[in-house]
Every structure is written in C-alpha cells, then in structure tokens.
Amino acid sequence: MAFSTIQGALELGFIYAVLAYGVYISFRILDIPDLSVDGTFITGCGASAICTVYGHPLFGLLFAFVCGGAAGFITGFLQTKCKIQPILSGILVMTGLYSINYKLMGNTPNISLFDQETVFTKFSSWFASDMADLILCLFVIVLISLLLYYFLNTQLGMCLRATGDNEAMVRASSVNSDAMKIMGLALANGLVALGGGLLAQYQNFADVNDGIGKLVIGLASIIVGEAFFGHRTLRRSFLAVVSGAILYRFLLSFALHLGVNATDQRLLSAALVTVAISFPVWKSAWQKRRKHLC
Numbered sequence: 447m448a449f450s451t452i453q454g455a456l457e458l459g460f461i462y463a464v465l466a467y468g469v470y471i472s473f474r475i476l477d478i479p480d481l482s483v484d485g486t487f488i489t490g491c492g493a494s495a496i497c498t499v500y501g502h503p504l505f506g507l508l509f510a511f512v513c514g515g516a517a518g519f520i521t522g523f524l525q526t527k528c529k530i531q532p533i534l535s536g537i538l539v540m541t542g543l544y545s546i547n548y549k550l551m552g553n554t555p556n557i558s559l560f561d562q563e564t565v566f567t568k569f570s571s572w573f574a575s576d577m578a579d580l581i582l583c584l585f586v587i588v589l590i591s592l593l594l595y596y597f598l599n600t601q602l603g604m605c606l607r608a609t610g611d612n613e614a615m616v617r618a619s620s621v622n623s624d625a626m627k628i629m630g631l632a633l634a635n636g637l638v639a640l641g642g643g644l645l646a647q648y649q650n651f652a653d654v655n656d657g658i659g660k661l662v663i664g665l666a667s668i669i670v671g672e673a674f675f676g677h678r679t680l681r682r683s684f685l686a687v688v689s690g691a692i693l694y695r696f697l698l699s700f701a702l703h704l705g706v707n708a709t710d711q712r713l714l715s716a717a718l719v720t721v722a723i724s725f726p727v728w729k730s731a732w733q734k735r736r737k738h739l740c
Contacts, residue, residue, distance in 0.1 A: 451699055451703070452696075452699075453577065453580055454699070455692070455695040455696050455698075455699040456580055456583075456692060456695075457579050457580050457583045457648065458645075458648075458695045459688075459691045459692030459693075459694070459695040459696070460580075460583035460584055460586065460587045460688075460691070460692070461583055461641060461644045461645050461648060462641065462645075462663060462664075462667060462691045462694070462695065463587050463641075463667065463687060463688045463691035463692070464586070464587065464590060464637055464638075464640055464641035464644060465483075465487065465637070465638050465641035465642070465660060465663065465664050465667075465691075466663075466664045466667035466668055466687045466688075466690065466691045467590065467591075467594060467637045467641075467687055468483065468514075468633075468634040468635060468636070468637035468638035468639075468640075468641065468664065469483060469634070469638070469661065469664030469665060469667075469668060470634075470664075470668055470683065470687050471630055471633055471634035471637070472630065472631060472634040472635075473664075473665065473668065474610075474668065474677065474683065475598075475606065475607055475610045475630065476606075476609065476610040476627060476630045476631070476634075477610045478525070478532050478610075478627070478630075478631065479532055479533055479536070480518075480521060480532070480536050480631060480634060480635070480661075481533060481536030481537050481540055481661065482517060482518070482521045482535075482536040482537075482539040482540045482543070482635060483536075483540075483635070483638050483657075483660055483661040483664060484540055484657040484658060484659070484660050484661055485517065485539060485540035485541075485542075485543030485544060485547070485657060486513075486514040486517045486518065486539075486543065486635040486638045486639045486642070486657075487638050487639065487641065487642040487656075487657040487660040488543070488547045488642060488652075488653075488654055488655075488656060488657035489510070489513045489514055489517055489543055489546070489547055489550065489639050489642065490510035490511070490513065490514050490638065490639025490640055490641065490642030490643040490646070491510075491642040491643060491645065491646040491652035491653070491656060491657075492547050492550040492551040492557070492646075492652055492654070493506060493509045493510040493512075493513045493550060493639070493643060494506035494507055494509070494510040494642070494643030494644070494646045494647055494652070495551065495557040495559060495646045495647075495651075495652035496550065496551065496552070496557070497509050498559050498562050498563075498564055498646075498647060499557065499559070499562055501562075501563070503562075503563060503564045503565045503568065503647055504565055506643055506647070507565065507640060507643045507644065507647075509643075510639045510640055510642060510643030511636045511637070511639055511640045511643070512636070513550075513639055514635040514636040514637070514638055514639020514640065514642075515632040515633065515635060515636035515639070516632075517539055517543060517635050517639070518631040518632040518633070518634055518635025518636060519628055519631070519632040520539055521535050521536055521539045521631050521635065522624075522627050522628030522629075522630070522631035522632060523628060524538060524539070525627060525631075526624035526627055526628060527624070544654075547654055548654060551652065551654060555653065555654045555655070556651055556652060556653040556654065557646075557651060557652045558650065558651050559646065559647065559650040559651055559652070560650045560651070562650075564647035564648075564650070565582070565644075565647055566578070566579050566582060566647055566648055569581075569582045579648070583644075583648075586644065587688060590637070590640075591684055591688065594637075594684075595680065595681075595684060598680060599680070605621050605626055606626050606629065606630050608621075609621070609623050609626040609627060609630070610630075638660070638664075642656075642657070642660075658712070659711075659712040659715060659716075662712070662715045662716055662719055663694065663715055665719050666690070666694050666715055666718050666719045666722065667687060667690040667691035667693075667694050668686065668687055668690055669690070669719060669722040669723060670690040670693055670694055670697075670718065670722055671685070671686030671687055671688070671689045671690020671691070671693065672686045672690070673722055673725065674686070674689065674690075674693075675689065694715075694718070697714075697718065698711055698714065698715075701714055
C-alpha cells in the first residue's frame with residue numbers, strides 16, 4: 447500500500463477510536479448493548495457540520511458531544527426509570543434520532559463542508575505539513591485517552607465500573623446504580639457523537655445515512671484489539687480499543703486495495719466481528735478435540 451493510504455488508515459483509525467471508546471463504555475464497562483450508537487453518531491456529524499457552516503468548527507465538536515450525551519441520557523432514562531429493556535430503549539432512541547438528525551441538519555440529507563474552515567484546515571494552516579491531519583488526530587485520541595483514564599480512576603469512575611461488574615453490590619453500598627447507568631450511557635454516546643463530529647470535519651461532509659453499521663465498527667475495534675492485548679487492566683483495554691480501531695481500518699484498506707467493493711465494507715465488518723467473537727469458542731473446541739485425540 448502507498449504511504450498516503452497508510453496515513454489515511456491511521457487518521458481514520460484514531461477518529462474511529464473515539465467512537466470505539468464510547469462503545470467500550472456501554473458494552474464493556476456497563477455491560478449494556480446500546481443500539482442508539484448508529485443514531486448518536488449522525489447526531490454528532492450533524493451538530494458538528496452545522497456549527498462549522500456558521501464558522502465555529504471547534505465549538506461544533508463540543509456541541510456534538512453535548513447532543514450525543516443528551517441522547518445517551520434519554521436512553522439511560524428509558525432503561526432505568528421507564529423500565530424498558532436496554533435493546534428496545536436503544537432502538538427507540540435510534541429511531542427517534544433519525545427524524546431529529548434530519549431537522550438538526552436543516553431538513554437536508556447531507557451537508558457539504560468542502561468550502562468551510564474545519565479544525566483540520568485550521569490546524570493545517572498553523573502546522574504546515576502533510577502530516578498535520580495525522581498529528582491532530584493523534585493529539586485528540588491521546589487527550590481523550592488521558593482524560594477518560596483519569597475519570598475512570600476517580601471515585602465516581604470506580605462506581606461506574608462497579609455498576610457494570612456487580613450492580614447488586616453497588617446498590618448495597620448505597621450508590622445510585624440508575625444514576626450511574628444514565629451517566630455512563632450519556633458519556634458513551636457523547637464520545638460516539640464526538641467521533642462523528644470529527645469524522646464530518648475530516649471528510650468535509652455529513653450524511654444522515656452515514657451512521658449505519660457504526661456500532662459494528664466499534665465492536666469490531668474492541669474485539670479485534672482485545673484479541674491481541676486482552677482487557678484485564680484498564681490500560682490494556684484502552685490499548686486494545688485504539689489499536690483495534692487502527693487495525694480495523696488497515697484491514698478495510700487492505701481489502702479495498704485487493705479489489706473489494708466499497709459497498710461490501712459493512713458485510714466485511716460483520717464477518718470480522720463474527721469471526722473475532724467466535725474464535726475463542728473454536729479455539730477451545732479444537733484444544734479439547736486435540737486433547738481427546740492424544
């Protein structure tokens with residue numbers, strides 16, 4: 447592959463690592479299957495794009511995080527206060543967000559940012575280099591990793607992690623587990639939307655249908671990364687999330703380089719997640735069969 451292809455895969459890998467962090471919080475820390483991700487990702491894209499059109503790209507990223515957090519709050523509220531099953535609450539929020547995202551984007555299916563100043567073009571004007579986008583993406587993911595690592599090691603973060611591990615114990619310790627779930631889902635969807643906001647400014651457009659399959663991308667990043675680094679400690683988990691997102695983008699780039707159609711990316715993502723999840727089962731079955739034969 448050409449160097450430009452490798453650089454592009456790294457840049458997209460860092461951006462999708464932000465999305466993967468959001469999925470990691472809901473999927474691994476809270477142990478909740480949050481299907482609203484596909485909707486909140488586009489919410490972030492739309493919020494970021496609208497602010498960029500009005501000349502505030504940096505505020506657009508913050509606005510994307512806030513909008514995604516609000517959607518995650520609703521998902522958590524439906525689960526905890528309305529006693530709706532997690533999967534169904536995610537579907538309800540995702541369905542409602544489809545219409546909201548249209549209105550957020552001015553009742554248009556897409557917004558072009560090719561003639562607008564984004565955080566990437568602004569940083570490129572400050573840092574004149576062909577690797578300006580890569581440096582900015584690296585800076586963003588390092589900053590988010592440090593902030594998230596610090597938060598999860600605070601008392602509040604420990605309570606959030608404990609809620610996913612043993613909710614009954616958390617309740618016995620007089621901690622409001624419902625509040626922890628709502629906060630966790632708000633943070634998770636805020637990060638997902640932030641990833642969407644970054645992607646919109648990176649690719650210079652936002653499309654209302656671009657969120658399809660983003661949950662699978664987040665899961666693929668986590669599972670592929672954990673296959674190499676595991677998730678016994680928080681540091682290993684963070685390393686797995688970031689490296690998994692990068693490796694996932696490299697696999698897709700390599701597949702496209704071999705001639706796989708771009709329209710088959712989602713099928714390839716689904717197949718990758720299926721293989722990664724079922725691999726431990728196959729490995730265990732093979733070891734038992736080998737032991738039996740010996």
